[in-house]
Amino acid sequence: xxxxxxxxxxxxxxxxxxxxxxxxxxxxxxxxxxxxxxxxxxxxxxxxxxxxxxxxxxxxxxxxxxxxxxxxxxxxxxxxxxxxxxxxxxxxxxxxxxxxxxxxxxxxxxxxxxxxxxxxxxxxxxxxxxxxxxxxxxxxxxxxxxxxxxxxxxxxxxxxxxxxxxxxxxxxxxxxxxxxxxxxxxxxxxxxxxxxxxxxxxxxxxxxxxxxxxxxxxxxxxxxxxxxxxxxxxxxxxxxxxxxxxxxxxxxxxxxxxxxxxxxxxxxxxxxxxxxxxxxxxxxxxxxxxxxxxxxxxxxxxxxxxxxxxxxxxxxxxxxxxxxxxxxxxxxxxxxxxxxxxxxxxxxxxxxxxxxxxxxxxxxxxxxxxxxxxxxxxxxxxxxxxxxxxxxxxxxxxxxxxxxxxxxxxxxxxxxxxxxxxxx
Numbered sequence: 475x476x477x478x479x480x481x482x483x484x485x486x487x488x489x490x491x492x493x494x495x496x497x498x499x500x501x502x503x504x505x506x507x508x509x510x511x512x513x514x515x516x517x518x519x520x521x522x523x524x525x526x527x528x529x530x531x532x533x534x535x536x537x538x539x540x541x542x543x544x545x546x547x548x549x550x551x552x553x554x555x556x557x558x559x560x561x562x563x564x565x566x567x568x569x570x571x572x573x574x575x576x577x578x579x580x581x582x583x584x585x586x587x588x589x590x591x592x593x594x595x596x597x598x599x600x601x602x603x604x605x606x607x608x609x610x611x612x613x614x615x616x617x618x619x620x621x622x623x624x625x626x627x628x629x630x631x632x633x634x635x636x637x638x639x640x641x642x643x644x645x646x647x648x649x650x651x652x653x654x655x656x657x658x659x660x661x662x663x664x665x666x667x668x669x670x671x672x673x674x675x676x677x678x679x680x681x682x683x684x685x686x687x688x689x690x691x692x693x694x695x696x697x698x699x700x701x702x703x704x705x706x707x708x709x710x711x712x713x714x715x716x717x718x719x720x721x722x723x724x725x726x727x728x729x730x731x732x733x734x735x736x737x738x739x740x741x742x743x744x745x746x747x748x749x750x751x752x753x754x755x756x757x758x759x760x761x762x763x764x765x766x767x768x769x770x771x772x773x774x775x776x777x778x779x780x781x782x783x784x785x786x787x788x789x790x791x792x793x794x795x796x797x798x799x800x801x802x803x804x805x806x807x808x809x810x811x812x813x814x815x816x817x818x819x820x821x822x823x824x825x826x827x828x829x830x831x832x833x834x835x836x837x838x839x840x841x842x843x844x845x846x847x848x849x850x851x852x853x854x855x856x857x858x859x860x861x862x863x864x865x866x867x868x869x870x871x872x873x874x875x876x877x878x879x880x881x882x883x884x885x886x887x888x889x890x891x892x893x894x895x896x897x898x
Contacts, residue, residue, distance in 0.1 A: 586620060645663050691798060696805040799824045
């Protein structure tokens with residue numbers, strides 16, 4: 475496992491697209507010594523190694539970097555069965571998956587005797603020093619066995635955490651009418667271009683005839699930008715929008731290793747994709763990686779994909795509200811950022827996750843036991859101090875998160891009220 479760790483360090487120092495920006499941020503010797511100490515004492519396991527690597531990678535402050543233990547025989551991942559969100563010095567239960575002893579709206583005052591402010595200070599690295607409403611407490615809750623909770627009647631007690639099998643993720647791509655003139659579209663990721671294409675075909679008449687839309691991407695786990703391109707026909711105004719930004723460049727770190735890894739994944743995606751538009755995108759990407767192999771940071775040529783950078787849309791819908799939150803990232807970030815350029819669009823909610831300073835992830839695997847996913851491209855905006863890490867894409871109308879959101883969909887009500895007041 476020492477050799478694997480050294481390979482990971484090599485990748486993060488040469489192949490990772492943020493290696494120049496974050497030179498000197500990490501301390502690999504400290505973590506390598508931890509691995510050696512465990513090995514000497516016969517305590518080095520796959521699980522302990524995984525935790526050390528994850529801890530090391532936190533130094534890069536990039537939520538687009540993942541390290542996974544991928545044993546083929548590994549049982550389904552365990553979780554505590556609920557999610558929380560911090561408001562002031564309380565951790566409010568916002569979502570239940572497997573835990574039926576809790577109710578949304580209850581809140582934790584402490585974990586194993588540590589107050590929430592103490593926990594924030596203790597777990598700064600895991601929380602990425604973000605504002606309270608952007609913090610992800612799931613990995614932190616899993617480190618504790620119990621917490622002090624207050625129920626909806628004001629009663630306080632200690633609550634012992636249980637572990638449950640994590641239920642399989644099922645994406646949502648849906649369209650429904652809210653009123654005669656308003657529809658709501660929900661997409662929880664952009665991972666399946668054919669499913670999104672089918673959603674648009676199946677709801678064609680409704681989409682073509684409804685004047686006002688609400689697009690909910692408050693939870694969106696990303697995927698491929700190619701998945702949402704068919705939607706832009708509806709999102710953009712008739713006169714069109716020039717999507718080219720002369721000051722913005724995406725630079726791909728075309729090392730030999732990155733090229734080799736990207737080609738493996740692109741070939742797999744090409745083989746498993748039937749959608750023509752997505753295939754064109756994947757083949758152009760493949761051609762550019764091959765053409766620039768070994769050249770370091772390079773701007774790709776995407777002229778074949780776009781005969782013009784001016785994207786013209788339809789008359790209907792005439793107004794779109796996009797609902798966003800910090801669980802919208804990666805391609806979700808891209809979607810919101812592009813849509814904001816349309817005169818039809820108003821973005822409501824909270825800033826997106828902000829993962830796209832470093833993108834186009836690739837995977838390195840070790841014997842089906844471990845897997846490192848890391849970005850291979852970076853945006854030039856970073857050089858101008860305009861990166862989105864920890865900031866996200868800002869909404870036009872900011873609605874701070876509060877416990878009231880647990881009882882009522884304030885964002886959706888605000889969107890409906892705004893559209894109704896505008897009329898048709």
